[in-house]
Amino acid sequence: MNSRERFLAVLAGEIPDRVPIVPVVDGYFAPKVIGRANDECYLDGACLADALAASMTEFGYDGAIAEMGLGPEPSVLGCPVEIEGNDVPLVVETIVGGRDDLENLIIPDPWSGGKMEPVERLVAAVGADQAVLGSVRSPFEYAATVRGLVEFMTDFYRDPGFVHDLIDAVRPATVKLAEALADAGVDAVVLKDSFASTSMISPDHYREFAFPSECDAIAEIAGRIPVILHICRNSMPILADMARTGAAVLEIDSPVDLAAAKAAVGSAVILKGNIDAVTVMEKGGAADVEAAVEAAMGAAKAGGGFILSTGDSIPRPAPEANLAALVEFGERYGNY
Amino acid sequence: MKGTLEKFELAIIDGNADGSADLADVIVAEGRATPAEIFAHLSSAMEEVGAKYETGEYFIPEMLRSAEAVEKAMSVLETYLFERKDGQAGIVVMGTVKGDIHNIGKNIIVSALRAAGYEVHDLGVNVSAKKFVDKVKETGADLLLLSAFTTSTKPALLEIIALLKTEGLRDRVKVLSGGASHSQAFADEVGVDGFAADVKSTLEVCRRLMGES
Structure with a gap:
């Protein structure tokens, strides 16, 4: 069974030869593997694709995360983006000051400005034997980005109707991008909804604002490509809701008790997670990685429906040896 | 029966903006509360909000x-609090350091400092070392307040201190770092003159540092 077959078998509800290993290696960590700065790679699509491919070749995990480049005019739905050195891209200006700005929102063509080039290049480089995942922001996350997180979350009480309208207005950006990623040949798409975490908003607000928009977006996407729903930090109080969104896989972060999550969702969805990207991968050593991987396998491997991953993006300062250890111990403890 | 300041504190805890503004009007009309009493209730309210979080x-x-x-x-x-001041308390440059976009705590501190009589230049969030240093130079600031929510911002704080030294400004401005995760050990590591984790201690440390300058 090759890497891609292993990943697709899990998506199909089958038990593979071993648990697939698909850590969140993106543009935050991968450029280090080829000795390049993060800003160089985000601004040069070929560099970004080559870094992501090189990392997968170097460490031998089963699936890569394809990231879009920033293109010649870095922006998110018209919000200017800056990146410097080994940071990650950061939105520096918001564009929705109020309801009047909704009609001026422009949903960009994902294929414009060369932003999809790294995805196509990575898919071509990886070939048919390994899986490639794409990633898109959720409507809730896009809305927070164009409005500004503080104003957006203040609106929850100030003007909840506006929050719903804003989320509806940006949903086509999520859907169009997911469709473009499917056209580019990725095997699944990660729907990132980081701000929907119950480390940030209450379960009630999740159900009022984020959950319906996840369901709507996934209903439009899932016919084309399987969806992996990612929510950072704690998502335990909303896990049962997440399992009803239509996502094939839930990518859960380290604060969630993996065994409890498995018990909560049963075989309804696949779980992907949840090695701590900071405490274990960045700050820990090989022994910490081994202990975390063994515990994760013990909690979620049985009966299938599990993909070993980090809970979030591996930070650039993480030692490369820890990623090698993740794969080594994932292979050792992941066999069926 | 609760007094005006107690009701004011509860309105803030409940996030009742109209109520807190109305009660502020009452505080001004009554004219009895001292700035220290007002800030004590303000700090107490924000501590309770933090505890609920x-x-x-x-x-x-x-x-x-x-x-x-x-x-x-x-x-x-x-205006009520300013009227009780004997002129400017000092010039402050404040912002959230690069890589950090938290602005809730910063905004509260900015309001409290202005109310306490400081001239505050708020640079916003995700502010580069160069912007901080340029503003200190431009304004002749007495105090530089660096808001940083987590200790992962340490490299950004170190960069600011290094640039202040390069520009020959380190001895002319007192530097205070603030954030929920800050400690004396962290302040010592990054080389700032003081640290604070809440509104009350920020005002106290600012007063102390102004006395030293």
Whole structure:
């Protein structure tokens, strides 16, 4: 069974030869593997694709995360983006000051400005034997980005109707991008909804604002490509809701008790997670990685429906040896 | 029966912005409360909001709702508090350091400092070392307040201190770092003159540092 077959078998509800290993290696960590700065790679699509491919070749995990480049005019739905050195891209200006700005929102063509080039290049480089995942922001996350997180979350009480309208207005950006990623040949798409975490908003607000928009977006996407729903930090109080969104896989972060999550969702969805990207991968050593991987396998491997991953993006300062250890111990403890 | 200041504190905890502004009007009309009493209730309210966040009763939107209640109240109280000052308390440059976009705590501190008589230049969030240093140079600031929510911002703080030294400004401006995760050990590591984790201690440390300058 090759890497891609292993990943697709899990998506199909089958038990593979071993648990697939698909850590969140993106543009935050991968450029280090080829000795390049993060800003160089985000601004040069070929560099970004080559870094992501090189990392997968170097460490031998089963699936890569394809990231879009920033293109010649870095922006998110018209919000200017800056990146410097080994940071990650950061939105520096918001564009929705109020309801009047909704009609001026422009949903960009994902294929414009060369932003999809790294995805196509990575898919071509990886070939048919390994899986490639794409990633898109959720409507809730896009809305927070164009409005500004503080104003957006203040609106929850100030003007909840506006929050719903804003989320509806940006949903086509999520859907169009997911469709473009499917056209580019990725095997699944990660729907990132980081701000929907119950480390940030209450379960009630999740159900009022984020959950319906996840369901709507996934209903439009899932016919084309399987969806992996990612929510950072704690998502335990909303896990049962997440399992009803239509996502094939839930990518859960380290604060969630993996065994409890498995018990909560049963075989309804696949779980992907949840090695701590900071405490274990960045700050820990090989022994910490081994202990975390063994515990994760013990909690979620049985009966299938599990993909070993980090809970979030591996930070650039993480030692490369820890990623090698993740794969080594994932292979050792992941066999069926 | 609760007094005006107790009701004011509750309005902030409940995130009732209209209520906190109305009660601020009452505080001004009554004219009895001292700035120290007002700040004590303000700090107590924000501590309670923080406690509710820690226990999972409040989340970010609820904290923001309370922050908005503080801002609305402070817009009413600023004049009342300023009238009790004998001129400018000092010039402050403040912002959230690069890589960090948290602005709730910073905004509250900015309001409190202005109310306490400081001239505050708020640079916003995700501010580069160069912007901080340029503003210190331009304004001749007495105090530079660096808001940093987590200790992962240490490289950004170190960069600012290094640039102040390069520009020959380090001895001319007192530097204070602030954030919920800050400690004396962290302040010592990054080389700032003081640290604070809340509104009350920020005002105290600012007063102390101004006395030393």
